[in-house]
Amino acid sequence: MEMERNMKMKKTLALLLSLTLLVALLAACGQSESAETAAPESQAPVSEAPESAAPETETPAGEPVDLTILYEADDDMINNYSLLAVNPDAPFADADGNPVSDVYINTEGAAALINWMLSEEGETAAAEYGYADYGEYLFYLADGAPVSTAEIPEATEETQVIRLSTTTSVNDSGLLGYLLPMFEEAYGYTVEVTSAGTGKAIANAQSGNADLLLVHSKSQEEEFVAAGYSYVLPGFDSERLTFMYNYFVLCGPSADPAGVKDAATVRDAFAAIAEGKYPFVSRGDQSGTHTKEISLWPEDLGITADAASVEGYTDWYTYSNAGMGVCLTMAEEMGAYILSDKATFLTFRANNGIME
Numbered sequence: 001m002e003m004e005r006n007m008k009m010k011k012t013l014a015l016l017l018s019l020t021l022l023v024a025l026l027a028a029c030g031q032s033e034s035a036e037t038a039a040p041e042s043q044a045p046v047s048e049a050p051e052s053a054a055p056e057t058e059t060p061a062g063e064p065v066d067l068t069i070l071y072e073a074d075d076d077m078i079n080n081y082s083l084l085a086v087n088p089d090a091p092f093a094d095a096d097g098n099p100v101s102d103v104y105i106n107t108e109g110a111a112a113l114i115n116w117m118l119s120e121e122g123e124t125a126a127a128e129y130g131y132a133d134y135g136e137y138l139f140y141l142a143d144g145a146p147v148s149t150a151e152i153p154e155a156t157e158e159t160q161v162i163r164l165s166t167t168t169s170v171n172d173s174g175l176l177g178y179l180l181p182m183f184e185e186a187y188g189y190t191v192e193v194t195s196a197g198t199g200k201a202i203a204n205a206q207s208g209n210a211d212l213l214l215v216h217s218k219s220q221e222e223e224f225v226a227a228g229y230s231y232v233l234p235g236f237d238s239e240r241l242t243f244m245y246n247y248f249v250l251c252g253p254s255a256d257p258a259g260v261k262d263a264a265t266v267r268d269a270f271a272a273i274a275e276g277k278y279p280f281v282s283r284g285d286q287s288g289t290h291t292k293e294i295s296l297w298p299e300d301l302g303i304t305a306d307a308a309s310v311e312g313y314t315d316w317y318t319y320s321n322a323g324m325g326v327c328l329t330m331a332e333e334m335g336a337y338i339l340s341d342k343a344t345f346l347t348f349r350a351n352n353g354i355m356e
Contacts, residue, residue: 063352063353064352065332065348065349065352065353066253066254066332066335067251067252067253067254067328067331067332067338067345067348067349067353068251068252068253068254068349069249069250069251069342069345070250070251070252070256070260070261070269070337071249071250071260071261071263071266071269072247072248072249072250072342073247074265074266076265076266076267076295076296077247077248077249077250077266077292078245078247078248079169079216079245079246079247079248079288079292079341079342080142080216080218080242080244080245081139081170081214081215081216081242081243081244081245081246082213082214082215082216082218082221082240082241082242082243083114083117083118083212083213083214083241083243084205084212084213084215084221084224084225084229084230084239084240084241085107085110085111085114085211085212085230085231085233085239086105086110086205086210086211086212086213086229086230087105087228087229087230087231088103088105088107089228090206090208090227090228090229090230091227091228091229092206092207092208093206093207094207095203095207100207100208103208105208105211106159106161106162106163106211107211108153108159109155109159109160109161109162109189109211110162110211110212111150111233111234112152112153112155112159112162112187112189113162113164113183113189113191113212114148114212114233114241115148115150115152115233115235116148116152116183116186116187117179117183117243118145118146118147118148118241118243119147119148119149119150119152120147121182122179122182122183123141123145123147123243123244125178125179125182126139126141126175126179126244127139127140127141127244129174129175129178129179130173130174130175130343130346133350134346134350136346138173138175138246138342138343138346139175139244139245139246139343140244140245140246141243141244142242142243142244142245145242145243145244146236146237146241146243148235148236150234150235152187153187154187154188155187155188155189155190159189160188160189160190161189161190161192162189162190162191162192162211162212163192163194163209163210163211163212164176164191164192164193164194164210164211164212164213164214165194165196165201165202165204165205165209165210165212165213165214165215166193166194166195166201166213166214166215167195167196167197167198167201167214167215167216167287167288168195168196168197168287168323168324168325168344169216169288169289169324169341169343169344170214170343171193171195172195172323172324172325172344172347172348172355173341173343173344173346173347174347175343176193180193194209194210195323196285196287196323197283197285197286197287197288197289197290197323198215198216198217198220198286198287198288198291199217199220199285199286199287199290199291199305200285200286200287201213201215202215202220202221202224205224205229206224206227206229213230215288216288216341217287217288217291217292218240219291220286220288220291221240222240225239225240246341246342246343247341247342248289248292248339248340248341248342249339249340249341249342249345250266250269250270250337250338250339251328251331251337251338251339251340251345252278252331252336252337252338253335253336253337257276257278258272258273258276258278258337259272260272260273260337266296267296267298270296270297270298271297271298273337274297274298274301274313277313277315277316278316278336278337279316279318279334279335279336279337280316280317280318280336280337280338281318281320281327281330281331281334281336281337281338282310282317282318282319282320282327282338282339283320283321283322283323283324283327283339284307284318284319284320284321284322285320285321285322285323286305287324289324289339289340289341290305291305292339293339296339301313303317307319307321318330318334318336324340324341324344325344325348325355326355327340328340328344328345328348328353328355329348329353329355332353
């Protein structure tokens with residue numbers, strides 16, 4: 001009897017032990033499956049991190065440029081800017097010299113913009129432009145610059161759109177993008193800007209496609225006036241309203257293989273470039289910058305605004321027929337010398353060579 005009781009007890013213990021082992025095994029399997037389906041956050045791939053966790057850093061617009069100012073502040077490098085109102089009775093003609101009729105010139109709008117740019121507000125804004133960003137002034141008011149105190153009318157439906165034909169330097173430097181919104185917001189005008197070299201900007205006005213000019217080539221401006229394309233606005237003494245200036249600068253690779261930074265004058269610097277046949281990028285577009293550049297080469301080279309005049313120099317002289325920003329980019333890529341207005345070059349450098 002006692003033996004039978006012991007056998008039953010052993011069977012019961014064995015059953016309980018088996019059940020205990022089975023439960024433990026099932027629990028272990030459950031934990032393993034849970035671990036496989038829910039990995040800890042610390043093991044999650046980096047790419048799955050939320051965007052907000054990324055560091056707030058800005059990517060530079062481009063690589064720092066090597067092109068640098070090597071020569072400046074020579075008396076031959078002053079760069080004057082003038083405003084001219086287009087005469088509504090001018091002998092307008094197209095590029096082939098054919099007369100253009102039915103030309104409408106917005107004289108009231110042009111006068112409003114000129115009077116604002118020559119007002120105390122406009123001139124102060126132009127003179128201060130760039131200092132906060134570049135640590136130096138990009139433009140300066142000319143001594144004896146004309147100042148307007150005329151009342152500026154609000155835009156009407158007929159006078160609202162003003163067509164400004166101008167040079168690339170005041171556009172590429174950002175000056176117009178800074179000034180014009182002030183004028184437009186205050187008086188309700190819309191200024192349509194056409195930007196090209198001074199020669200092309202003037203030709204644009206001669207065909208009747210501009211109400212006023214903002215350019216920087218005295219000789220071409222005087223020809224424009226002499227041909228009857230401009231007139232004296234009320235309150236002023238002349239057609240050409242020269243009100244601000246900056247400097248042309250001779251730029252090149254920092255290594256300066258021609259040694260222009262040690263030249264006595266800018267003309268000597270240009271002579272050194274020509275003598276050594278070092279790469280040079282020319283605007284080649286009859287702009288104010290191009291006009292100034294050709295005046296600085298030694299006369300015996302015979303370099304003029306005509307592309308044919310440099311056919312014997314193509315191994316070092318690039319006649320680009322392009323705007324200032326494009327030419328600066330070319331000079332940077334080629335390791336070449338170039339004449340630029342200072343404002344556009346400083347903008348080019350500050351943007352690491354990226355010109356929009």
